[in-house]
């Protein structure tokens with residue numbers, strides 16, 4: 001179907017704003033649509049898709065948009081629209097523009113220089129190549145530059161996977177069970193879900209399969225004391241609360257009031273009454289100290305560079321500064337240290353990020369273990385076997401878009417060693433004394 005010719009000018013206008021990278025792309029787009037209320041849902045979708053296509057392909061597109069007489073922002077908008085809606089959908093193009101788009105369409109992208117194929121900034125491309133090698137970096141980048149599918153988690157408090165699938169089929173929405181997350185469904189297209197009774201009644205939540213797996217490896221059980229230390233808007237909190245069958249106590253900590261506020265309506269929909277959101281000032285807040293040594297499970301879903309979420313937020317790779325990784329590491333180590341104090345002996349902590357960089361993952365965990373001899377790593381292979389999740393991993397969970405069709409996630413499970421209790425030691429000493437007395441008594445006898 002032909003797009004209205006004005007769409008090109010609007011795409012160009014909003015693109016100019018987005019590419020300033022003053023705020024996240026979704027925020028800039030929402031603001032633009034609020035200021036231009038005449039757009040219907042379809043137009044908004046077309047413009048947003050085109051903007052995201054430019055963000056995903058920026059290195060390649062800017063290289064080609066630079067040449068010729070047409071201003072480059074218009075060319076970028078044209079490329080974005082042609083990538084998502086097709087050249088034939090664009091009306092009112094000059095002969096030059098049609099020729100330009102046809103020529104780009106014919107480019108064999110596998111022959112481009114590797115960094116341009118990957119569409120990554122130099123610093124990130126270099127870090128990925130150092131960590132994954134060039135071949136895997138290109139596979140990883142291709143997956144990161146492909147839009148994510150729509151993943152759902154069935155709320156086991158309200159329904160089960162078969163019933164939800166049957167209900168979705170009536171809509172009609174085709175969905176299939178996911179390979180790793182037992183409550184996960186992958187929706188084959190991207191329908192609007194907000195008005196479905198299943199969504200309004202809290203039987204489903206949107207959650208990436210990797211995020212579901214990560215919530216499950218926390219291993220939260222009925223009646224336990226659990227803390228989701230960086231709960232944000234509660235994506236993982238809700239999954240944890242359901243795993244606990246709405247029993248025990250689940251504290252949802254975060255330093256952001258705005259994010260915690262978004263958790264509240266989701267909690268109401270979910271039917272969970274075991275979740276207690278707590279706004280904290282920082283990872284050493286007095287509210288945390290009161291719970292020290294009392295918690296069975298802690299999830300630290302740490303703030304990170306977010307490079308594992310590029311399928312959804314392609315602007316992040318252009319907005320993130322390499323210097324920010326060092327700042328992030330300091331924050332991650334401080335949060336992990338603060339959160340670890342909550343655990344009782346034998347309790348488990350999951351340190352997780354949506355980063356693909358070892359610096360924010362393995363490194364932080366190894367540094368922690370080096371300075372916390374009362375903690376030990378539980379190999380991920382053991383945790384996955386306990387949870388019956390069919391994934392092959394070594395010490396850590398590393399979900400990768402090109403291998404597992406999920407966002408990129410890292411997780412490590414750390415267990416606080418159970419302290420030898422004072423009483424049994426005294427008892428053992430007393431038993432030993434008794435045994436000595438018995439022995440001497442028997443001599444006497």
Ligand SMILES: C[S@@+](CC[C@H](N)C(=O)[O-])C[C@H]1O[C@@H](n2cnc3c(N)ncnc32)[C@H](O)[C@@H]1O
Pocket residue numbers: 229230231232233234235236237253254255256259280281282283301302303304335
């Ligand atoms: C990766 S996001 C969490 C996403 C969330 N767990 C989810 O599943 O939707 C990291 C969160 O850490 C929070 N945060 C940052 N510094 C923190 C701190 N010192 N203590 C606790 N939370 C913090 C941020 O506000 C942000 O919401």
